[in-house]
Structure formats: C-alpha cells, structure tokens
Amino acid sequence: MGSSAKKKKEKQKDFQKAKLKVGKTKVKPDNFTDTSFKAKSITLTQQSLTLHAPTSSSQFTHNVSLLSSKSDTQRRDALAHLTTHLSNLTPSGRAPPQPTATLLQTLTPLILDSSASVRTNLLRLFRLLPPRDVQDHVAQLLPFVRAGMTHLAADVRGTAVEVLAWLVEVAGAEVVGCAGGWIKTLNCFLSVLGWHTDESAKWSASRAAFGKAGTQGRPVVRILGVLAGFLAVGIGGDDGDRNGDVAMGDGDANVKVAGGVANWEFPLASVEAHMLPKTAQPYVYLNLFGQPRDEEGEMYETREDRFRVFGAKFLKAVERGVESARQDGGEVGRASSAVSKVLKEALVYARGAGLDV
Numbered sequence: 191m192g193s194s195a196k197k198k199k200e201k202q203k204d205f206q207k208a209k210l211k212v213g214k215t216k217v218k219p220d221n222f223t224d225t226s227f228k229a230k231s232i233t234l235t236q237q238s239l240t241l242h243a244p245t246s247s248s249q250f251t252h253n254v255s256l257l258s259s260k261s262d263t264q265r266r267d268a269l270a271h272l273t274t275h276l277s278n279l280t281p282s283g284r285a286p287p288q289p290t291a292t293l294l295q296t297l298t299p300l301i302l303d304s305s306a307s308v309r310t311n312l313l314r315l316f317r318l319l320p321p322r323d324v325q326d327h328v329a330q331l332l333p334f335v336r337a338g339m340t341h342l343a344a345d346v347r348g349t350a351v352e353v354l355a356w357l358v359e360v361a362g363a364e365v366v367g368c369a370g371g372w373i374k375t376l377n378c379f380l381s382v383l384g385w386h387t388d389e390s391a392k393w394s395a396s397r398a399a400f401g402k403a404g405t406q407g408r409p410v411v412r413i414l415g416v417l418a419g420f421l422a423v424g425i426g427g428d429d430g431d432r433n434g435d436v437a438m439g440d441g442d443a444n445v446k447v448a449g450g451v452a453n454w455e456f457p458l459a460s461v462e463a464h465m466l467p468k469t470a471q472p473y474v475y476l477n478l479f480g481q482p483r484d485e486e487g488e489m490y491e492t493r494e495d496r497f498r499v500f501g502a503k504f505l506k507a508v509e510r511g512v513e514s515a516r517q518d519g520g521e522v523g524r525a526s527s528a529v530s531k532v533l534k535e536a537l538v539y540a541r542g543a544g545l546d547v
Contacts, residue, residue: 290323385511
C-alpha cells in the first residue's frame with residue numbers, strides 16, 4: 191500500500207503548477223549557454239591600413255569587376271561610377287583607364303540583364319564610349335543586340351532596340367556591312383514587328399506582345415523609327431564612302447574616288463591600294479580564319495549587294511507591314527511614313543542603277 195501511494199503522488203507532481211515567488215528568477219534549463227559576455231577587441235585576418243586612397247584607375251578597374259556581380263544593386267552602382275568617370279574624361283579627351291575592347295567584353299552581356307536600372311545605366315555608359323573605338327567592335331555587339339530584340343521580356347527588347355539605334359548612329363556603315371549585320375538584323379526587325387517572312391518566322395518574338403495603341407504602341411513607334419534609320423544607312427540616301435567611294439589625299443588636296451578607282455595622272459597608278467586602311471580589320475571580309483558563312487552570315491558591304499538581298503527576301507514583307515501600320519493610324523501610322531520614304535528612295539536608286547526590283 192505504501193509503494194502505491196508514493197507512485198500516485200509522483201504522478202500528481204506532473205500536473206501541479208509551480209508557484210513562482212516574487213523576486214526570484216526562472217530556473218534556467220540544463221543546456222543554457224551564457225552569452226552575456228562582451229568582446230573587448232575583434233581581430234581581422236585580412237585588413238588594409240594604407241594611408242593613401244586608391245587611385246581613380248584602380249577604382250575604375252574595381253567597378254568593372256563588379257559588373258559580373260550577382261547583386262543588381264552592385265551592377266547598377268558600378269555602371270553609375272563608370273559613367274561618371276567617363277563623363278569626366280570626355281571634355282579633356284583623355285582615354286579611359288581600360289581599352290574599349292576590354293570594356294565591351296564585360297558590358298555587352300548586360301544588354302540582356304533582367305534589371306531595368308542596370309540596362310538604363312548601361313545605355314548611358316554606351317553613349318560615352320569613343321565612336322571610333324566602337325566601330326571596330328560592332329560585330330561583337332550585334333549578337334547580343336539581336337538576342338535582346340528576340341527576348342521574351344518586352345522591356346529587354348526595348349533596351350536592345352535602343353542599343354541598336356545608338357550603334358546605327360555612331361557606326362551605321364559597320365552595322366549594315368559586318369558579317370550577319372544585314373540579313374540577321376532585318377529578320378529580327380520583322381520578327382519584333384510581326385512582319386514575318388518564311389525565314390524570320392523561326393524567331394520567337396512577336397508584335398502581339400507590344401500592342402497597337404496607347405502606351406503599348408510606343409515601343410512599336412520607336413522600333414519603326416530605328417528600322418527607318420537602319421534602312422537609310424543600308425539602302426537609302428547618299429551612300430558616300432559606303433558605296434565603295436574613297437576619299438584620298440593629304441590636307442586640302444583630296445581626290446574623290448568613284449567605285450574605288452581614281453583617275454590619277456601619270457605616273458601614279460593604283461594609289462588607293464597602297465593607302466593605309468581606315469579600319470582595324472580591313473581584310474575581315476575575306477574570312478580567312480573564321481567559320482564558313484552561309485547567306486545570313488555574309489558581309490554585304492556595298493549598297494547594291496544589300497539592295498539585291500533586301501529586294502529578294504524582305505521588300506514585299508516590309509511593304510505589307512508598312513501598309514498595315516499606316517492603316518492602324520495614330521503614332522504608329524505616322525512612324526511608318528519614315529520607313530515608306532526610305533523604301534521609295536531605295537526603289538528610285540535601284541531603277542536608276544538597273545537593279546531588279
């Protein structure tokens with residue numbers, strides 16, 4: 191009997207509430223760890239105690255390295271620092287701490303960046319680069335521009351179109367004349383606008399993502415404006431040096447060479463063949479060490495070659511698209527008139543040159 195009463199009392203202890211006394215702290219558990227201590231000093235394994243601030247060149251290089259960071263904020267702030275640095279160099283005409291070719295290797299992938307603020311700062315930085323240096327690296331930029339123009343996100347497509355507009359402005363002849371710069375870029379334009387041909391239908395983007403009116407139609411207006419500028423450089427207007435004409439001479443004694451052949455007086459002959467080239471890669475059109483090119487990847491350096499390809503592959507689709515945009519009216523209809531004007535100039539030139547229309 192005694193043992194059963196004892197067991198009963200022990201069981202009742204589990205259901206009894208402990209009475210807390212005023213002024214006494216709660217009993218601490220067995221696994222309690224005291225963390226109330228304070229450290230008097232913190233030792234760092236790596237620390238710099240230099241008395242001199244980093245140079246602007248080292249800061250520039252450091253911010254270039256931050257462009258590959260996973261943080262959107264770091265990439266945006268790095269681009270803002272680079273933009274400020276280059277804008278300070280522009281009035282003095284000094285060269286940037288790193289060559290443009292090195293910068294473009296890091297900057298071009300950001301055309302496809304998911305952050306709108308990063309792409310906005312990227313456009314500002316692009317406009318500060320020396321145009322002469324950009325002209326030699328257009329072929330490096332265009333694949334990323336075309337990938338952006340066919341991107342699934344509408345805002346990325348808009349940024350890519352703005353980058354292409356800047357490229358046409360600073361290096362229009364190189365854009366339409368480099369390998370793949372004519373046919374592949376036109377395919378992207380037709381895909382974005384929905385003016386598909388059999389070849390451009392394989393691209394993923396479509397005009398339906400932009401809309402036709404209101405705020406949704408503004409991207410279409412901008413794309414039509416850039417397309418008009420692209421076509422004007424390629425097949426419209428006065429082609430100048432792009433049509434094989436070469437300006438030669440020193441000082442005021444310049445000779446305009448039509449078609450690359452000058453009427454030099456005896457004993458001068460074939461002087462143009464011995465002149466210094468104006469581009470960094472004058473023989474790139476030969477494709478001596480590159481992969482074999484198909485029709486899309488070829489270089490069309492003359493106005494006649496570009497019009498032949500345009501007339502055979504894109505003219506009817508562009509004319510249908512311009513007519514459809516004109517019928518839409520509004521801002522889109524007005525923007526299509528610029529493309530229509532370039533087409534008329536190109537057709538007049540083609541008939542005068544005896545090309546098939």
